[in-house]
Amino acid sequence: MDKKELGEFIKSTDQDLEVKEGIQFAEVTVPPSKLHPLAKMLREAEQTQFDFLVCISGVDYGQDLGTVYHLRSTKFDHTVVLKTRTSDRVHPLLDSVADIWNTADFLEREVYDLLGIKFANHPDLRRLFLDNSWGFPLRKDYVDDINIVTK
Amino acid sequence: MEEQVKNISTDEQQEYVINMGPQHPSTHGVLRLVVSLKGETVKSVQPHIGYIHRGIEKMCESITYPQIIHLTDRMDYLSAHINNEAVCLTVEKALQVEIPDRIKVIRTIMSELTRIQSHQLWWASFGMDLGGLTCFFYGLRDREKILDIFEETCGSRMIVSYNCPGGVMYDLHPNFQQKVKDFIKYFRKILPEYDQLLTGNVIFHERSKGIGKLSLEDAISYGVTGPSGRASGFSCDVRKHEPYSAYDKVQFKEILFTGGDTYFRYVARIQEMWESMNIIEQLIDNIPEGPYAVKMKPVIKLPEGEYYQRVETARGELGAYIISDGNKNPYRVKFRSPNFVNLSVLNHIAKGFKIADLVAIGGSLDLVIPDIDR
Numbered sequence: 001m002d003k004k005e006l007g008e009f010i011k012s013t014d015q016d017l018e019v020k021e022g023i024q025f026a027e028v029t030v031p032p033s034k035l036h037p038l039a040k041m042l043r044e045a046e047q048t049q050f051d052f053l054v055c056i057s058g059v060d061y062g063q064d065l066g067t068v069y070h071l072r073s074t075k076f077d078h079t080v081v082l083k084t085r086t087s088d089r090v091h092p093l094l095d096s097v098a099d100i101w102n103t104a105d106f107l108e109r110e111v112y113d114l115l116g117i118k119f120a121n122h123p124d125l126r127r128l129f130l131d132n133s134w135g136f137p138l139r140k141d142y143v144d145d146i147n148i149v150t151k
Numbered sequence: 152m153e154e155q156v157k158n159i160s161t162d163e164q165q166e167y168v169i170n171m172g173p174q175h176p177s178t179h180g181v182l183r184l185v186v187s188l189k190g191e192t193v194k195s196v197q198p199h200i201g202y203i204h205r206g207i208e209k210m211c212e213s214i215t216y217p218q219i220i221h222l223t224d225r226m227d228y229l230s231a232h233i234n235n236e237a238v239c240l241t242v243e244k245a246l247q248v249e250i251p252d253r254i255k256v257i258r259t260i261m262s263e264l265t266r267i268q269s270h271q272l273w274w275a276s277f278g279m280d281l282g283g284l285t286c287f288f289y290g291l292r293d294r295e296k297i298l299d300i301f302e303e304t305c306g307s308r309m310i311v312s313y314n315c316p317g318g319v320m321y322d323l324h325p326n327f328q329q330k331v332k333d334f335i336k337y338f339r340k341i342l343p344e345y346d347q348l349l350t351g352n353v354i355f356h357e358r359s360k361g362i363g364k365l366s367l368e369d370a371i372s373y374g375v376t377g378p379s380g381r382a383s384g385f386s387c388d389v390r391k392h393e394p395y396s397a398y399d400k401v402q403f404k405e406i407l408f409t410g411g412d413t414y415f416r417y418v419a420r421i422q423e424m425w426e427s428m429n430i431i432e433q434l435i436d437n438i439p440e441g442p443y444a445v446k447m448k449p450v451i452k453l454p455e456g457e458y459y460q461r462v463e464t465a466r467g468e469l470g471a472y473i474i475s476d477g478n479k480n481p482y483r484v485k486f487r488s489p490n491f492v493n494l495s496v497l498n499h500i501a502k503g504f505k506i507a508d509l510v511a512i513g514g515s516l517d518l519v520i521p522d523i524d525r
Contacts, residue, residue, distance in 0.1 A: 023456055051371050054461075055487035057472050070459065070470070070487075074371055074385065077392055081457075103374035106495035114208070129201030129524060137209050138483075 001047065001078050009047060010080070014038070025070075027081045035084045036095040042071060042080065043100050049073045050080065053101035058111035060140045061085065065092045065117055086117070096122040114138040166194055173202050177280045177510045180520030184497075184509070191505050196498045204524040211484040216242050216451045217315055219484065224310040226488060227522035229269040230464035232261045235314035237471040237486075240395055241460040242316040245453040245475065252397070253441040254318045256434050259397040260331065261313060263427040267338070268297040269465035270420045270427075273517045277417065278349050280514040281358055286349055293341055300330050316451055318444025331435050335428050342424060350421065359414040363500040363512035366411060373496040377467025377489050378419040379516050383411035389463040401433045413508075416515040452479050466490055466517055490522040 001009065003026040007019040010028055017038070018029040030038055042050045050071035057068045066085035072078070086092045096119035098104040106128075108119045113128040116136035127134075135142055172183040181202035187194040207226065211219050216238070223234040236258055243250060275290025298308040303324040305313040313319055349355050365375065370383040380387050388405040390398040406422045408415040453475035461470045467489025474483040493516050501509050 024459060027457075053374060054468070055470055055472065055485065057483070057485035057487075059474065059483050068457075068472070070472070074387070081459075101374070102369070102372040102499070103492055103495060106491065110491070129204040137206060 001076065003078075003080075006048070006078060006080055010038075010042075013041065022081065025079045025081045027083060029083045029085075032084050032086055032094050035082065036097060036100075039069070039071075039082065039097050039100055042082075048078075048080075049075050051075070051101075053097070053103050053107070054079075056104065056107040056111055058115035058117055058138065060115060060138060062140060063087060065089060065115060065139075067094060067111060067117065069097070092117045093120055094118070095120050098122055165189075171509070173199075177513060178520070179276060179514075179518060182494075182518065182520050182523070184513075186506065186509065188506060191507075193501050193504055193506055193509055196501050196509065198494055198497060200494070200520075200523050202524065203521055207525045208484055208486065211481055213480060215479050216453070216481070219481070220314060220316075221312050223486070224312055225521060226486065226525055227464055227466065227469070227490065227519045228309055229272060229519055230265055230466065230469075231309060231311050232258075232265040232313060233462055233464045234469060235312060236262060236396070237460055237462045237469050239314045239316050240462065241458045241471045241473050242451060242453065244460060245456070245458045245473070246316075246447075246451070248317060248445055248447070250318070250445065251441045252439040254443060254445075255397040256438050257319055257323060257443065258314065259401070260431055260434050260438075261311075261319075262396070263430050264297050264300065264331070266465045267424050267427050268294045270424050271297075273420060273465075274345060274349075277514040277517075280510050281355060283349060283352070283355070286345075289341075289345065289348065293338060296334050296337070300327065300334065303327065303330070315444065317447040318442070320444075322443040323438070328435055328438070331431060335432060335435075338424075339428065342421070345421065350418070356414065358508070358511055359417060359515070360412060362413045362504060362508045363515065364410075364412045365496065365500050367409070369496070369499060370411070373499065374492045375467070375496050377464070377493070377517075378406070378423055379416050379493055380467065381406055382408045382415040382419040384409040387468060389461050389468055393461065395460075395462060397434065398430075401430050403430050413511050413515040420517070450479050452477060453481070461487075464489055466519065466522070467493060486525060488522045488525060490518050490520075491525075494518055494523055 007026040011019045020027045042048050050073050052072045052074050054070040054072050059066050064085040064087050069082040071080050109128045111117050115138050167188045169186050171186050172178040173181040183199040185197040207222050220235050220238050223238055224231040226234055271290045271294040275287045278286025302308050304327050305311040365383045367384045370380045370385040376387045391405045403426045406419050455477040457474050459472045461468050470487030472485040473481050476482040501512050
């Protein structure tokens with residue numbers, strides 16, 4: 001399916017979802033509560049079969065924190081982008097997709113480590129690169145006390 | 152006395168935890184594996200990473216696009232040229248710059264030379280991991296010839312930074328074509344020697360066949376790409392699925408096996424070297440004339456939006472995901488690095504094997520640690 005058909009297919013399953021035809025891929029904005037059911041549906045549906053989670057990118061949008069999921073189907077070779085946001089910067093919590101794709105285990109740990117987004121039902125959510133005493137460096141309001149570099 | 156014997160027998164049944172690394176020759180860098188053992192059998196492997204985490208993604212947010220290219224060299228230093236290409240292609244795609252054929256061909260030849268030298272170094276160190284020290288000398292001897300070619304044209308041997316947005320930094324050296332042709336002629340004779348040394352060796356077979364088996368379903372679910380994934384039958388070659396540069400103009404096979412164990416991961420890489428040589432031979436005699444770089448604006452600003460570009464490095468799929476807010480610095484850069492994802496499968500495939508097999512399995516995944524940590 002190309003990005004237009006994919007967008008229409010996803011729209012047909014849930015009218016409330018915000019589907020945009022991006023520059024390269026179909027981009028779907030999902031509320032955090034619908035992320036896991038939608039991901040599971042896209043993984044299992046006969047027409048889509050997104051069996052390969054390419055990457056999870058955590059993004060700090062200023063007000064919100066969010067994650068971007070690039071999904072690909074190895075059978076049909078099409079790609080879709082899921083985006084979700086949470087406005088809670090103190091205790092951001094999203095649903096883990098580690099039960100759908102095994103690779104999400106590491107990718108979500110990386111997002112937690114660098115942006116502080118927690119994932120519910122993650123099998124082993126620990127810091128990955130940094131020590132527990134560090135802040136979350138990829139947040140835009142992060143201040144590096146040791147190497148103060150200002151623009 | 153009797154008591155002592157009793158203690159020993161209970162100890163054997165307990166789990167024993169050892170640290171492999173961060174300074175261990177077979178982890179090829181500062182990777183620490185916390186291995187739980189029962190006797191000699193691996194119960195679980197927990198990778199502890201971050202010893203050389205430099206925060207490349209954070210650094211990218213405060214520098215310009217041409218500067219980012221120099222950071223990508225430092226991720227997977229053995230695929231430096233291909234990493235550069237990922238960022239260059241993203242920038243060119245965002246600005247919709249038309250790239251002349253000469254640049255595409257130069258980039259493709261350079262990428263394939265990079266792939267060969269990376270696999271040579273992997274072969275050298277993999278042989279050494281398994282106890283065949285001769286491999287190390289053979290591999291490094293032949294890799295030197297490619298590094299010399301790089302040095303002449305790029306001015307640098309490993310961390311080349313040869314690509315820049317809109318083309319390459321300098322034109323090819325006059326000796327380039329001849330030297331590459333000489334190398335291919337030489338290496339076509341030498342590569343069968345690699346097979347004689349290691350591929351047909353009985354001890355090597357015993358240590359690699361059936362070890363660390365990864366099924367196709369798990370390879371896809373864990374996102375294992377590159378030769379490691381293709382050895383399990385996961386068709387994931389970006390050069391075939393989404394051709395970039397001049398890969399749509401050349402004929403080559405995607406190396407696929409279904410065995411999925413250490414041996415097939417090894418054979419997949421050896422076969423890839425043959426395919427890389429085929430690609431270079433198709434291109435080296437007809438490099439089109441033209442400029443080696445397109446003139447870009449002095450300050451590169453990407454239009455607002457999100458861009459994703461994937462390339463095939465020597466270890467798998469590298470994705471560059473750039474979010475731009477229209478400034479000269481990116482808003483967010485994420486690198487989907489192949490080694491980071493490939494590392495996550497280590498616990499799954501090493502479980503149940505002996506600790507000596509862990510060295511073989513780790514070597515066959517061909518991990519480069521700076522790419523994991525970034």
